[in-house]
Amino acid sequence: DIMVKDLKTGVVTNLTNTPKGTNERWPNWSNDGKQIVYNRKDGKNNLDIWIMNADGSNPHYVAGYQGAGKYAEDCCASFTPDDKAVIFASNRLGNFNIYRYNLSRVSSRENSTYLRQLTSLRPYEGTPSVEATGTVVYRYGGNQQMYRLNPYTARITSSLITTPGQIRTPQGTPDGMGLIFGWRESSLTQLDIMMSDANGNSMVNLTNTPDYSETDPALQPIPNAKKS
8 A cells, every 4th residue: 555654743644545456556746746657556456656745645647558458567656746647667678768657648448549658679778767857767687877868859869877787676866967777796795775976976875884784865945955
């Protein structure tokens, strides 16, 4: 289930409370704070993209393969800055790639006219995250590096964000000027949380724990922060 905790009162609320056999995971808030996009899996379908209101009301299917034999995973969704589309990863064609789905209309079935495939390389392009600037950062499994693309250009091109080592779960900082991600020197070392500028330079190790692995970082926006 998807849970939310009030940090002032400590009260935990179950937003989905679905029956046994149905699982939800990977929630992400909309930029206006009014909705949550998440993954839902039940006995008939694998991971699909769903959206609900911030209080758990009006949960509804958005995108994903449905029906017998259609067990693709559609996951790791996040809203675009205008909250009019979601970016997600899917292995519906065999390997994971990045997709954009416009939220023009609620339907019980995926509308192919709202869907656009953004990447097509093997073996893996996944864990996408929408930056404050509207671009998308994601991980490519071929070289374990970060890439960036603009999901709205007529011809999609991805640019490499060069960093030493191997990358996991990148995302942009709220001000659009930096990146935070899981990182390790090689497959023989543990993962740490790193921060860099938007081009992958000036890396700072935030955890530096050689005996433990950390990944999947989340950034805390600072309320009423002054912008220079």
